[in-house]
Amino acid sequence: MPDGIYQVVGCGSVNRCTTYDAINDRVICGCWNDYNGNHLLAFEQRIEDIYGEAGEEPNAEFYAEYMAAVTFFKTVRKE
Template identity: 50%
Template sequence: MKISAKKLQEIIKSHGRWLRNEEGGERANLRSADLSGADLSSADLSSANLRSADLSGANLRGADLRSADLSGADLSSADLSSADLRSADLRSANLRGANLRSADLSSANLRGANLDKTYYQVVRIGSRRGTTTYCVDDDNVLCGCWNNYKGGTLEEFKTRVESVYGREGNNPNEQYYDEYMAAITFFAAMKEMK
């Protein structure tokens, strides 16, 4: 059953109250909901239940989906650019054709997810002990706020690591340099195998 835009806004408002521990708030339960084509741009749906929801073609640009349950959801052709998907459960989700540009997938569970692009992640790396993600198909590395969260090519990332952590940088730190260079070597090997 398709949820109307008005009803969806009511659910999001109630969810916001729930997140703030305010009276009358309720966690968004959109399990198996038909949200295809919905405009959820910049919506705060952190920790929401979106399991098996139909979000195909939805606008989730800049949405906060931290720790949301999106397992089994259909996110095909959805715009997830700049979305915060940290620690989201995306097991068995359909992400074919989804725009994940600048999305933060740190610690997201992508096991069994259907992706039409190949991603590799290295976790607990660098000074922020974060996740560095590489999309082989786009030759794009996402690492924290580097390049305004847009990332860049593997070669650009290598240049950045050398300038920040290498001997030429202002803060030489051999451990971080070695970690990032090992990740770069791994990503380059995966790119060659593609």
């Protein structure tokens, strides 16, 4: 079972700190709130919807940064 809080600093358009609570599967990133627990899967979908190729504001750099963070968070979640 995961037992920590992890952060990636400097992601996205305003270089935010993205925090992942692996114990409760919660992401905290700026003012983002999906009103349904802020789970990692919802955060990943949000990044796809905003910065992905077909997103509202496609941006390959921001997409890659956030998805690298998602991959890291998924990895620590499996430990």
